[in-house]
Amino acid sequence: MSIQDLPPDFELLLNQLLNGEDEDFSTLEFERFQNYLLSDPRALQHYFEYLDINSGIQTDMSEQLQTLEKIVDGEPAQPPRETSKTPLGKRASLIHYPLIVTASLLLFLAVEWITSGDFLWKRTADSVSKTNLTNQPYIATLTRSTDCVWGGMSLPEFSGQRLLSDDLVLEQGVAEFRFDSGVRLIIEGPTKIKVKTACCAELDYGKMVLHGYEAAPEFSLVTPLLTFHDIGTEYGAKIDKNGDVDLHVFEGAVRVDPNQKNEQFAESIIIKGGQARHLN
Template sequence: MTDRERIDLALEERLDPEDLRRLQEDVIADPSLRTLYAERAWLHGSLRADGRFLRDLAEAPTSPPLPSTLSRPSLNLRWVAAAVVMVVGLASTALWRNRGPVAVLTEAAGCKWAGSELPTAEGSRLGPGVLSLAEGMATIRFVNGASLTLEAPATLEIIDRMHCRLLQGSLVADVPKPAHGFTVDTPEMKVIDLGTRFGLTTSGVGNSHVLVFEGEVDVNTGSGKKRLTTGRNLQLGQTSDSSRTQEVERTRVPEPAEDGWISLPTSAGRGKDAYVRRGRDRPTGAEPLIMVKHTDLAPENQRRAYCAFDLRQLPKPTKELADATLVLDVESSGLGFSALVPDSRFAVYGLTEGALDAWRENGICWINAPASSDSGLDPAKVRRLGDFTIRRGSAPAQIEFSSPDLLEFLRAEHNDLATLVLLRETGESEPQGLVHAFASREHPTAHPPTLRLKFLEHP
């Protein structure tokens, strides 16, 4: 059975529960399958809508019969009318498809594209069609003045100058008064702009979120219409959090590879990872993501991450280390929009007092986080090991951080546990901003925070 057949059966509610479960897992893990799912969902939704329309039309009362000289008993006028409506609709769609450009790709520097129907060079004039952005941020300006900033990975279908569909990914829309009524659809909702600025994100597998920065929007969903004003948001669907209740499988450190490198994840031995949020006392150690954020505009949204590695799992003492790299899998937090933050610098610190490594994954929170306070980290209890940068709108799939200070810190660590603290130093100019996230050891598919280590070779 092909992926398309599985998706079609699922949308028609004819896929058995076990196959449906497998499909859900595959869709979550495979970006290309998510895109196909979104496209098929749109097609099925459109066909259902057309079917309801034609059924209602067929069941509507008919006009008095025409004179016999003009009537033909075998011809059902209701279906003729339906056919005319369909032909007109198809002709209108074709007309739109053949019309001239409705938008311009005004910014696309450094972008990478995949599977786009439309031209992707900066300055290209765009008609109806699909854009698929794999990396970076791109800005599209419509002829009516509406501007969309698309954040990778994302797939957008331009329908006409007043209408587009976000199949997956995130965008920020800035819509002036002349474009009042500009509409962006997702598989779960239709957002109708009333002269405003808003952000919209969708996963393509049943999750959509709209946040109004300024002004108002009307949101149409399957349950009705709702108006959102400045600062209000609406989220549909939910992300599975089964990983929060499952027992994390502890891994053993593998033997060194042929090149001499060995991997030490937070899931090995007594390793642990978590993040803390200011003003919240709920532990986060069982969550699939560790989150990081810095902002002076909303201090209660500050977040810092902690990762501890069990050095007893290593085959040799750390004083014999020759090289070390911290590897982090970058994940989407679903909180905020990268278009609203500049290039972001992250700092990595190491806890220098052995007693501080005893923090508990299921108990750490902002008020008891080691060496941490509202004003920052205690310089007497931490050592700054270096920094790395995630560029605006161009988050890589993985971060690899190394520095002489990281190597020296690990070499000098004699407490069996080594704790690294991750925080973002770059602030924000927008209240909404962005929460950066990395996979934790509880993540169902991505790699946990990992130290890649290489030992000295002795003759």
């Protein structure tokens, strides 16, 4: 890549800076040149190369960062080393201090990206998002777990643990949850469930028994094909991975809504206590 690959205006501004003209940049020219350095890494690279050629600045990235740190920390600058290079005179005096600081800051950001793979403010944003996650409200409690083996990413650790909205995979054993709405839900592994809200859960597959609470709002259990709504109910169900459901209503009633067009029924039905249905 050569400087001809960059906009002609950049080359003109760079030559004006380094050729020792009598007048400094105007404010507008300075802003245009600075914008090139900020927006195009190739321009920044050429700028450093010209600085190396014209002022003998070393291209080693770590040395440039050390120089920047000394400027920021207010440490006294080291006396220049004597070299055999010809004095730069007027040309060197035209290398603007603000441009050097801007380029050095960009270089610092480049090193930060290379070494950490991220920027400081991005890491701060990530930490804020993690804090927000911990501030989510709890919606249920794991009240009982018997011979449980958990899979997936979220692993409940003990009975009595409070739960956020999350996916849970019970490989084996029996677990009981009490939602903050008052509803109790018992599952037997293998079962995959997502605790969504205090009044809703998603069950992809597995076995469950729900004990409704009359004073609680309607509780919805969403399966791949159907949604069950508790009406002061006690019911059990076995949900296959293909979405088929064997439903047994012990007390009260369950309203069943299809999640999509269904060959067995196309609208809501009520299944009362003492009834059992195979639904697909």
